[in-house]
Amino acid sequence: MASLQYQVYWTTPNQAQTSMAWVEGFRRAMLPWQTGGAYLNYCDTDIEDWPQAYYGENFPRLVKVKRQWDPENLFHFAQSIPV
Secondary structure: OOOOOOOOOOOOHHHHHHHHHHHHHHHHHHHHHOOOOOOOOOOOOOOOOHHHHHHHHHHHHHHHHHHHHOOOOOOOOOOOOOO
16 A cells, blocks of 8 residues: 655746646546545545545544534534534
């Protein structure tokens, strides 16, 4: 098993769109060799089914734990486990 993190850098603002397009194209090209899982600490808001990618079959159980221990959703971010 391996982990792959995509990163791209640029030095001037006008390089941003081209750089992001390149890394997105590379990410898509790698899809046939991926399992569909993702590492939560490499947050990616472009992942459509992030609960499955990050947590798999554990997601429903984690939602129950979140409801019990953080019902006010104090610990939250864009892709955190919902209450």
